[in-house]
Amino acid sequence: xxxxxxxxxxxxxxxxxxxxxxxxxxxxxxxxxxxxxxxxxxxxxxxxxxxxxxxxxxxxxxxxxxxxxxxxxxxxxxxxxxxxxxxxxxxxxxxxxxxxxxxxxxxxxxxxxxxxxxxxxxxxxxxxxxxxxxxxx
Numbered sequence: 567x568x569x570x571x572x573x574x575x576x577x578x579x580x581x582x583x584x585x586x587x588x589x590x591x592x593x594x595x596x597x598x599x600x601x602x603x604x605x606x607x608x609x610x611x612x613x614x615x616x617x618x619x620x621x622x623x624x625x626x627x628x629x630x631x632x633x634x635x636x637x638x639x640x641x642x643x644x645x646x647x648x649x650x651x652x653x654x655x656x657x658x659x660x661x662x663x664x665x666x667x668x669x670x671x672x673x674x675x676x677x678x679x680x681x682x683x684x685x686x687x688x689x690x691x692x693x694x695x696x697x698x699x700x701x702x703x
Contacts, residue, residue, distance in 0.1 A: 567676040571692045574642040574643055575642075575665075581654065581655075587655040590658075601619075603632060604622065629651065
């Protein structure tokens with residue numbers, strides 16, 4: 567059973583000194599000539615061309631490779647907010663498909679009372695966050 571929660575927009579992670587950091591946003595067309603870092607098991611996407619850097623398994627490894635100039639990376643906006651670094655800049659990437667955040671459980675697990683309570687809580691938090699988005703607190 568899959569319970570969709572929200573779409574997480576993609577942003578591009580760039581080395582802080584990269585030429586594209588001067589822009590307010592970076593389109594997929596802007597990335598066409600850029601090497602893009604991907605997890606080894608991830609399918610390709612429409613942005614840029616694959617970087618020669620291999621062995622990337624974690625977000626931390628991906629961002630370290632960005633900082634070292636091995637390529638750029640599309641990452642979820644929530645990851646960009648969490649992984650703030652002075653050697654990496656993040657810019658919106660209009661046109662990039664969002665990450666879909668969801669809960670997944672087997673049918674048996676999803677029927678357990680504690681799992682149902684967790685799913686209800688996750689949906690309530692998602693709804694509350696959506697209602698508060700854009701409000702100044």
